[in-house]
Structures are given as C-alpha cells and as structure tokens.
Amino acid sequence: MFDVVADIFGHFIDPRKRVYVGYLLFSVLIAIVWLIFFRGKSLNNSVKILFDKKIWLSRSSRADFFIFLINRCISILISPVLITQMVIATAIFYWLHGITWLQSESLQHVAEFIIMFSFTTFIFLLDDFSKYWVHRWMHKWPVLWALHKVHHSAEVLTPLTVYRTHPLEGIVFTIRGTFTQGISIASFIFFFGNSVDLFTVLGANVLLFLFNTAGSNLRHSHIGIRYWSWLENILISPAQHQLHHSVDIAHHDKNFGAALAIWDYMFGSLHHSEDVESLRLGVEEDDRNFNKLSTLYFSPLMEIFYIMSRRANTIYSKLRSITR
Amino acid sequence: MQNIGGELKGFAMSLQTGKYNLGETGTKLNRLIGMGPLLMNASQVTGMNSSGEFLKDEGSGWGEYKLHMLKVQKLMIDAFQVKARNKDKLSDMSNLAEKLGGSNSSEND
Numbered sequence: 001m002f003d004v005v006a007d008i009f010g011h012f013i014d015p016r017k018r019v020y021v022g023y024l025l026f027s028v029l030i031a032i033v034w035l036i037f038f039r040g041k042s043l044n045n046s047v048k049i050l051f052d053k054k055i056w057l058s059r060s061s062r063a064d065f066f067i068f069l070i071n072r073c074i075s076i077l078i079s080p081v082l083i084t085q086m087v088i089a090t091a092i093f094y095w096l097h098g099i100t101w102l103q104s105e106s107l108q109h110v111a112e113f114i115i116m117f118s119f120t121t122f123i124f125l126l127d128d129f130s131k132y133w134v135h136r137w138m139h140k141w142p143v144l145w146a147l148h149k150v151h152h153s154a155e156v157l158t159p160l161t162v163y164r165t166h167p168l169e170g171i172v173f174t175i176r177g178t179f180t181q182g183i184s185i186a187s188f189i190f191f192f193g194n195s196v197d198l199f200t201v202l203g204a205n206v207l208l209f210l211f212n213t214a215g216s217n218l219r220h221s222h223i224g225i226r227y228w229s230w231l232e233n234i235l236i237s238p239a240q241h242q243l244h245h246s247v248d249i250a251h252h253d254k255n256f257g258a259a260l261a262i263w264d265y266m267f268g269s270l271h272h273s274e275d276v277e278s279l280r281l282g283v284e285e286d287d288r289n290f291n292k293l294s295t296l297y298f299s300p301l302m303e304i305f306y307i308m309s310r311r312a313n314t315i316y317s318k319l320r321s322i323t324r
Numbered sequence: 325m326q327n328i329g330g331e332l333k334g335f336a337m338s339l340q341t342g343k344y345n346l347g348e349t350g351t352k353l354n355r356l357i358g359m360g361p362l363l364m365n366a367s368q369v370t371g372m373n374s375s376g377e378f379l380k381d382e383g384s385g386w387g388e389y390k391l392h393m394l395k396v397q398k399l400m401i402d403a404f405q406v407k408a409r410n411k412d413k414l415s416d417m418s419n420l421a422e423k424l425g426g427s428n429s430s431e432n433d
Contacts, residue, residue, distance in 0.1 A: 198420070
C-alpha cells in the first residue's frame with residue numbers, strides 16, 4: 001500500500017516525470033501569459049478559463065484520475081516481470097564485443113563534454129523517434145488501436161490525460177523505452193567507455209527538462225497555444241497535439257510526434273494547428289461509454305479478441321480454398 | 325597483461341581448491357578464463373598433450389577475450405556478491421540506466 005502511495009506522489013515530485021509539480025506550475029504560468037497577451041483576457045478571466053470546472057470535473061477528467069490511480073497499482077505488480085533496460089543493454093554490449101571489426105572504447109579519448117552532449121542528444125532523439133513510430137503504429141494496426149483508443153476516448157484534456165492509458169498499452173510503451181535506453185547505453189559505453197554521462201537539470205535529461213518546462217502539459221489541455229508555422233515544422237505545439245485528438249476526419253492520423261514535429265514533417269503526417277475552440281475530441285465512430293472504467297479496461301480486450309477471431313477465420317477460409 | 329591473466333587463472337584455481345564446491349560457477353569460470361591469458365600475439369594455451377606439455381594455438385581474439393572478462397566480472401558479482409569493484413564495466417551501464425530513470429512509462433502522447 002505504501003509503495004502505491006509513494007509511486008503516485010512520486011510522479012509529482014520527480015523531475016523525470018511529465019506531471020512534476022514544477023512543470024505543472026510552468027504550464028499554468030505559460031497558459032495565463034498566453035491568455036492575457038495573445039487572447040486579450042484579464043487575469044481573472046484567464047484563471048477562470050484555465051481552471052474551468054466543466055473541464056476539470058467532467059466525467060472524462062474523473063475517469064483520467066481513476067485510471068491514473070488504478071494503473072499505478074497495476075504497474076507495481078507488472079513492472080518486476082517486464083524486461084529491463086539493463087538486460088537489453090548487457091545483451092547488446094556483449095554482442096558488440098563479439099563483432100571482430102569493432103574495437104571497444106575506440107572513442108574514449110574524445111573530449112568528455114562532446115561525449116556527454118552526444119549521449120544526451122542521441123537518447124533524446126532516439127526516444128522521440130521511437131515514440132513517433134510506436135504512436136503511428138498505434139493508429140494503424142487494429143489490435144494496437146483497440147488499446148490506444150482508450151487514450152483518445154478522452155472528451156476533454158487535462159495534464160492527467162497523459163496517463164489515460166490501457167495497461168497493455170503501457171507495457172508496449174515500457175518495452176519501447178527499454179529498447180531505446182538499452183541500445184543507447186550499450187552502444188555509447190562500448191565506444192566511449194566510462195566517460196558516458198547525461199547532461200541533467202534536477203536529474204532529468206536537459207532536453208526533456210526544456211520540453212517539459214516549455215509547457216508540455218498544455219498539450220493535454222484546452223489551451224490551444226499555437227506556434228509560428230515554421231516552428232510547428234520542428235516542435236509539436238499544444239494546439240497541434242489537441243488537433244491530433246480531434247474527431248474531424250481531416251485531423252485523423254496527424255501529428256504523432258511527442259516533442260519534435262520533424263518526424264511528422266519527414267513522414268507526411270504533419271498538420272499545422274487550427275483554432276482549437278472549434279475542435280471536438282474523443283472517438284466518434286465508437287458509441288461505447290468510455291467514461292466507465294469497466295469499458296476502458298475490458299472492452300479493448302474484447303475488441304482484440306474479435307479482431308484476432310476474424311483474422312483466424314479469414315486465414316482458415318483461405319487455407320481451405322487453397323487445399324480444395 | 326600476461327601477469328594479470330596468469331594471476332586471474334591462479335585466483336580461479338584457488339577458489340576451486342577451497343573447501344566449497346563451486347559447482348556450475350567453477351565450470352563457468354574455467355570456460356571463460358580458459359587455460360591461460362590471451363598473449364600479445366593473440367595466442368593462448370589451449371590444452372595439454374599426453375606428455376604434460378602445454379599446447380599453444382591461436383586464441384579467441386581480443387574482442388571475445390574482453391567479452392569473457394566482462395562475463396567473469398558479472399559472474400563474480402552474481403555468485404560471490406563481490407563489493408569492491410574496480411573498473412566494473414557493467415556498473416557503468418547500471419549507473420547510467422539509473423540516471424535515465426527507468427523505462428517503465430505510461431505517458432501517452
């Protein structure tokens with residue numbers, strides 16, 4: 001029980017987590033400044049808009065809150081059995097030693113600052129790139145979409161919506177992170193030796209710290225901050241991510257990027273932001289009540305079962321027609 | 325390098341002649357360390373003939389030898405909980421992994 005409580009509160013006091021209290025405060029500040037200077041609202045009005053009860057006390061937001069709590073409990077049970085990044089890193093490290101034309105610590109004489117800069121940047125880019133592709137596959141593959149739909153079923157967005165995740169989807173994300181970290185750690189320590197380190201601020205990767213301080217929590221909010229068009233080709237703005245959650249078919253399968261928009265730009269899924277006040281959010285083609293916890297947790301499993309059954313039937317029919 | 329490798333072989337043998345039967349750990353140590361260190365000309369003692377003379381042949385290669393030494397480090401930690409760890413390569417990775425804060429994440433973008 002203590003572990004669960006510590007894990008829950010840990011998310012708000014760990015600068016490596018999105019909802020670290022410092023990042024939330026910065027997001028509030030950025031939102032208020034934006035509403036005052038770019039939307040011409042008064043301070044009072046800005047605070048009322050930001051903390052609108054219709055958003056924060058909606059059924060969708062309450063579901064986000066309960067999912068966050070329940071998932072923390074599940075995570076404590078499941079985490080010990082999942083493969084860790086050290087297992088992957090050790091396996092890759094050993095594999096690299098077995099490649100005869102590669103020399104371990106061949107780059108150890110490179111200046112420490114350059115090693116740290118390279119590692120910090122590499123892991124940030126690899127992490128963001130892998131997040132883009134996993135997110136894209138979540139939208140394209142029916143089995144993964146059945147799980148990811150839980151996140152998209154949110155009808156309003158709050159910073160806790162980032163944790164509106166089916167536990168099986170959480171396992172997919174963990175495996176992604178495990179491989180990203182394992183590959184980065186093993187390859188850098190193999191080539192650069194023990195000088196490898198991370199530039200950090202408050203213990204978090206400095207690039208992630210910047211991303212989170214610059215209002216990453218506003219991506220899941222009703223504050224539609226838009227960047228200049230040229231900047232939205234590089235960084236995902238809050239409005240771009242809110243558009244990603246839109247039910248409008250013109251916005252489907254757009255803006256998969258986490259921090260960087262360059263992957264969307266490169267692979268043709270970029271959509272610049274629009275006026276978010278007119279956006280409707282959620283999963284329109286599905287009439288299930290996704291604010292009920294039982295629906296959120298169990299209906300994706302039923303959907304996956306039906307998908308796999310239909311696939312199995314199709315394969316069976318094709319095999320029968322071949323063998324006749 | 326040869327002195328260090330020779331000392332390692334001696335150390336492994338002394339562990340196996342102690343009062344405890346090392347079992348599988350002893351077998352793994354012998355396989356990883358080999359009969360002697362890898363020499364500067366990449367040769368290594370690979371066996372013994374019927375006259376008791378050591379046979380030398382081309383060794384496994386430096387990459388593989390280094391890998392075996394890494395595995396010896398890990399084996400010593402896992403089997404004997406060695407605390408004093410000088411130049412522990414795997415602990416560098418472990419420290420870095422800890423700094424990254426774990427891969428367990430349900431942050432959904």
